[in-house]
Amino acid sequence: MNTAEKLDDPVPDHSEELASREDNAIPLREVIAMAEKVTSALKPLVRSLDKSMYRELRDMLNCIEELRGDLSKVDPDDIFSRRIPEMGRELSAIVSATEVATNSIMNIAEQVMDADKSDPEAYAKFVEQHMLAIFEACTFQDLTGQRVTRVIQTVEVIEERIGVLCRMIENNQITPNAPKISETEKRNRARLVKGPANKGEGIDQDAVDAMF
Amino acid sequence: MQLNRNMRILIVDDYATMLRILRNLLKQLGFENVHEASDGQAALKQFETNKYDLVISDWNMEPMTGFDLLRAVRANPETDATKFIMITAESATENVIAAKRAGVNNYIIKPFTSEILQGKIETVFEQQVA
Numbered sequence: 001m002n003t004a005e006k007l008d009d010p011v012p013d014h015s016e017e018l019a020s021r022e023d024n025a026i027p028l029r030e031v032i033a034m035a036e037k038v039t040s041a042l043k044p045l046v047r048s049l050d051k052s053m054y055r056e057l058r059d060m061l062n063c064i065e066e067l068r069g070d071l072s073k074v075d076p077d078d079i080f081s082r083r084i085p086e087m088g089r090e091l092s093a094i095v096s097a098t099e100v101a102t103n104s105i106m107n108i109a110e111q112v113m114d115a116d117k118s119d120p121e122a123y124a125k126f127v128e129q130h131m132l133a134i135f136e137a138c139t140f141q142d143l144t145g146q147r148v149t150r151v152i153q154t155v156e157v158i159e160e161r162i163g164v165l166c167r168m169i170e171n172n173q174i175t176p177n178a179p180k181i182s183e184t185e186k187r188n189r190a191r192l193v194k195g196p197a198n199k200g201e202g203i204d205q206d207a208v209d210a211m212f
Numbered sequence: 213m214q215l216n217r218n219m220r221i222l223i224v225d226d227y228a229t230m231l232r233i234l235r236n237l238l239k240q241l242g243f244e245n246v247h248e249a250s251d252g253q254a255a256l257k258q259f260e261t262n263k264y265d266l267v268i269s270d271w272n273m274e275p276m277t278g279f280d281l282l283r284a285v286r287a288n289p290e291t292d293a294t295k296f297i298m299i300t301a302e303s304a305t306e307n308v309i310a311a312k313r314a315g316v317n318n319y320i321i322k323p324f325t326s327e328i329l330q331g332k333i334e335t336v337f338e339q340q341v342a
Binding site: 103 | 229240271277279301303305307308319
C-alpha cells in the first residue's frame with residue numbers, strides 16, 4: 001500500500017517555521033493544535049489500514065476454509081482404515097479362489113490322465129463325469145469377476161480423491177516432493193523384476209525366438 | 213548331451229501350482245525324471261548333491277531369482293554345461309537380453325503351451341548337437 005496516497009489531507013509541514021523561532025519556546029496550545037492536526041490527518045490512513053488488514057485476514061480464512069473442505073473430501077481415514085484393507089481382502093480372496101479352482105481342475109486332469117483306458121466305454125463315462133467336475137470348478141470365474149469389479153470401484157474412489165489432492169496442490173502452487181522409491185521397488189529394479197507385461201507392452205514369444 | 217527322455221530335469225518355481233503344471237506337461241512329453249526346487253537357493257542346494265541335464269526355471273522368485281540361479285550355474289565349472297531354459301512372465305526386452313548374455317539357452321514367456329515347451333527343449337539339445 002502507498003501511504004502517501006491514503007492521506008486525503010496531508011499533515012502541514014511546520015518544521016521550518018519552528019526552527020526559525022528564536023525563543024525555542026513553543027506554547028502548549030500550539031503543540032496540542034499540531035497534534036490534533038496530525039491525528040486528524042492520520043485517521044483515513046488508519047481506517048484504510050484496518051480495512052485492508054481485515055480483507056487480507058478474510059481471504060486467508062476463506063482459503064483455509066476451502067482447503068478444509070477439500071481435505072474433508074479426501075477423507076484419508078476412509079481410504080486407509082476401510083477401502084484399502086477391503087481391497088486387500090478382495091484380492092486375497094481372488095488369489096485363494098483361483099488357487100482352489102486350479103488345484104481342483106489339475107486333480108481332475110491327473111485322474112483322467114492316470115485312468116485305466118483298457119475298457120473304452122468305462123473310460124468314456126469316467127472322462128465325461130470328470131469333465132462336468134471341471135465345469136463346476138470353473139464357476140470360480142463368476143465370483144472372482146464380482147470381486148474384481150469391487151476392487152475396480154475402490155480404485156476409482158481413491159483415484160477421484162487423489163484428483164482432489166492434485167487440484168489442491170496445483171491451486172496452491174505447492175511443489176510436491178519427489179515420490180520415494182520403496183525398498184521393494186529398488187530391490188525389484190536391481191533384480192530386473194517387472195512382472196507380467198500388459199497387452200501391447202513387452203515382447204512376445206516370436207520376438208524372443210528371433211533373438212535366439 | 214543329446215535329447216534323452218530319461219535325462220534329469222530340475223524345475224524351479226516358487227508356485228507349487230506351476231511346478232505341478234510343469235511336471236504334468238513334462239510327463240506328457242515323456243520326461244519322467246523330473247525334480248523340483250522352490251527358488252534359486254533351493255536349486256543350488258540340490259546341485260551340491262545332484263547333477264542335472266536341464267534346468268527349467270522361473271525368473272521372479274524369493275529369495276533367489278532364476279536370473280541369479282542362471283549366473284550361479286554358469287559360474288560353476290561343474291554345472292556350467294547344464295542346459296537352462298527360463299520360463300517367465302518377464303517379457304521386457306532387456307530381461308531377455310540380460311538372460312541371453314548370462315548364458316540362458318532359451319526363453320519362454322508365460323503363458324505357454326506344451327508345444328512351445330517341447331519345441332524349446334528340442335531346440336536347446338539340437339543346439340548342442342550342432
